[in-house]
Amino acid sequence: MSLDDPMPVDENKTREQLLRELAAARRTIEGLRAATVSRAGEDRASSEDSRSSEDSPSSEDSAASEDSAAAAEIRAIVDALPDLVIRIRQDGIFLDVKSPSQDVLSLPVEDIVGFNIRETGLPETVIKTHLEKIDAALQSRMVQTFEYQLEVPRGLRDFEGRAIATSDTEVLLVIRDVTESKQAIEQRRSLEQKLQHARRLESIGRLAGGVAHNLNNLLSPIFGYAEMLLVDRPPLERRQDYLKTILKAANGARSLTRQLLAISHKQIPEIRRIDLCQVVHDFEKILRRGIREDIEVEIRQPDEPVVIEADVSHVEQVLLNLALNAQDAMPNSGRLVIEIRHLIVDNGLHDLQPGSYGLLRVSDTGTGIEQDIRDQIFEPFFTTKDPGRGTGLGLSTVHAIVRQHGGGIRVDSAISAGTTFEIYFPLGQGALEEPSSTSHPRPSQLRKGHETVLVAEDDEMVNQLVCRILSKYGYQVMAIGGGEEALYLVRRQPRPIDLLVTDIVMPRISGPELYRRLLPIKPDLKVLYMSGYADEVISEHGVRRGSDHFVRKPFSIPGLLHKVRDALNSEVDTG
Secondary structure, eight states: OTSSSOOOTTTOOOHHHHHHHHHHHHHHHHHHHHHHHHHHHHHHHHHHHHHHHHSSSOOHHHHHHHHHHHHHHHHHHHHSSSEEEEEEEESSBBBEESSSSSSTTTTGGTTTTSSSSGGGOOHHHHHHHHHHHHHHHHHHOEEEEEEEEEEETTEEEEEEEEEEEOSSEEEEEEEEEHHHHHHHHHHHHHHHHHHHHHHHHHHHHHHHHHHHHHHHHHHHHHHHHHHHHHOOOOOOHHHHHHHHHHHHHHHHHHHHHHHHHTTOOOOOOEEEEHHHHHHHHHHHHHHHHHHHHTTTEEEEOSSSSEEEEHHHHHHHHHHHHHHHHHTOOOTTTTTEEEEEEEEEOTTTSSSSSSSSEEEEEEOOOOOOGGGGGGTTTTTTTOSSSSSTTTOOOHHHHHHHHHTTTOOEEEEEEEEETEEEEEEEEEEESSOOOOOOOOOOOOOOGGGOOOOEEEESSSSHHHHHHHHHHHHHHEEEEESSSSHHHHHHHTTTTTTTOOOEEEEEEEEOHHHHHHHHHHHHTTTEEEEEEEOSHHHHHHHHOOOOOTTTTTEEOOOOOOHHHHHHHHHHOOOOOOO
């Protein structure tokens, strides 16, 4: 009987009995079906496992194969390196060594595997360096760098190394011979220094040539008119003209030296809190007299003060130089605009530190500056003017002064469209300070003195000049040539000496040292120092520029007499 044949029915059974038997049959069929499905699943899984086992290796074999491939790749990389590569234990035992040549460590590579680094005969300092870096690499788990020198068959060589921890007890050392690269760096540095030296010599040569040219131009009228005064004995009126020309040339020479000092940053500015608007206002008359009448000058400034920290004379020099430069750029008339205002500078503006500045803007309607020479305009003695029409020091002096004041400078120019210079001075904090007065009465109006003055000056011509000026104006003068002579004289001089006028820099005993030695002998002695050196040298001797106890060479007659009187009226300078 198949499953499709009808089930025989016992007609004597009740309906309930038949239903119970039917339910039991269904449960039996469902159980057989579930068992069949489970066995089929197990057979498929077994078949797949069998095929997998036949077609691929085990997981352990796969991991071993991957490790072997990685090791081969690492070994290929190590072999390609031009370096000495050492695998070493923390205790110093060589586990493996790969070397590009036999003399890197001055040891046969095949003979050191299995030995301790202490047994290699390497210098103790080299062994110590390796062991220290091995320990540091294992402890920090960071790459450690080191370098040393070692004598090998090729001579003394420079080595650089890296220590890299590869496990808890092993380190990989990668060591490279850097002798050639270091030599190349040194050669390049030497060439750069020679190039810089050549450029400095070129700059010094240009500077010396410019100074010589300008000084010769100034000395020519001095020598020429002085000789004419001696030889021709001209009438009084012509004699005065000669002397005025000599003085004009001498003032030009003095101005030249001051510009050179400003360019070299050897002249210390007398920084004060000043009103930039007031400085420009006070200088306006001088400025207009120095500018041609066919140039229109316009000054724009705010109603409130623009207080900056600067040297008044230096600001005036910046303004004058920029104005004269603008005048030369406008040969056929033009317009010069000078503008002053406050400015707040943020990051990234003309290399200035963030902060508040006073802006001095000088604009002209001139010929403009060509782009290819704009980087050269601040170089000393660089000029585009015809020979004899410019010194080439104007803009370089402006640049030096501005930088010395902690400010900045910007140039904007276009051909046939004019040029604008923007000067940034740091704003000052606090009340304005009045600069010391530099005006002196005329020689005929100076009051004569009567005090005794000791002049210590090692330059004979300057010594004679000072003595003659002071004698002419009533002072009792004692002249000596140097510090030792002054000490000898004062110790044997019974009469009082009121003032010591001395050069600062003299052989054997300087002026300040001479004064210190004289004070115990003459406790009431006053002092006036003289010098033609830069402010940097003067300050090194403890003398303050602008002090009542200092006069700068070259000086005028009123300037010297004014300083002598100030020194006599001041307190004793005890340093």
